[in-house]
Amino acid sequence: MLDVIAVTLMPGMFEALTGYGVVGDAFQSGKARLRTIDPRAYAADARGTVDDAPYGGGPGMVLKPEPMARAIDAAKAELPAARVCLLSPDGRIFAAADAERMAARSQHIFVCGRYLGIDQRIIDSRVDDVISLGSFVASGGELPAMAVIEAVVRHVPGVLGCGDSLRAESFAGAARLAPPCYTRPEEFEGQKVPAVLLGGDHGAIERWRKEEAGRRTAAWRARQDDETPR
Structure with missing residues (x-):
């Protein structure tokens, strides 16, 4: 405890x-x-x-x-x-x-x-x-x-319902941000869920998530550099 x-x-x-x-x-x-x-x-x-x-x-x-x-x-x-x-x-x-x-x-x-x-x-x-x-x-x-x-x-064992939650969230492991996430409906206000998430190819989904996490992380770090007082 x-x-x-x-x-x-x-x-x-x-x-x-x-x-x-x-x-x-x-x-x-x-x-x-x-x-x-x-x-x-x-x-x-x-x-x-x-x-x-x-x-x-x-x-x-x-x-x-x-x-x-x-x-x-x-x-x-x-x-x-x-x-x-x-x-x-x-x-x-x-x-x-x-x-x-x-x-x-x-x-x-x-x-x-x-x-x-x-x-x-x-x-x-x-x-x-x-x-x-x-x-x-x-x-x-x-x-x-x-x-x-x-x-x-949140890091105490058993607190989060899903054991993978901590490993998948932002700043876990290699300190990368999490990728974007989507749920139903497939289209909302003209914006569609990325097709790769609907195709059922888990390997492609995992690659997409890693790429998006890397892109997000790089953009976030660039913003931190830009906003650092000089």
Whole structure:
């Protein structure tokens, strides 16, 4: 079983992950488990204060080290073998290979920041890995954490109904995109399904799919190069 704890100020957001689709089924059937720990429960005052103004001035607030430390330590007490992962724009970019690698571990802790971020001393002392979904800023780490958790849970054996699904999807194996796919009707708004998919020649279909996957991948990589800031 994949055992996950999210350290978050907004635990209710994770109900969207555990309540729907094949990943929701994985949590409901016991193939995976997700719990949340709210740093407010570890605040020093009755108001549950978890943030304060940054040293040096400037706009925004910073998550205080004391409640974050206690919350992460509580998560580690429950999952002692887990690596602690922070979701942050300055992390390394998450990829399909990371999801597969992380699925091989049974315990994970994800830390979701808010506001300007977390006091750096917590990152230095308690975080093992920093992951980003790309060069953008979200209001908090909850949605990025859910995206990572979903990608990881899909690699847990038995979660996907078809055993070939993971091997056939984008970025599997040689990190190629998947080919285009079609279903009934054969013609829609004047556009027809490629004839090769209707002919029943499985060898030709496989060759077409490989060619289309290669074409898509090359075009995608070219777009990434064109869009890279210079």
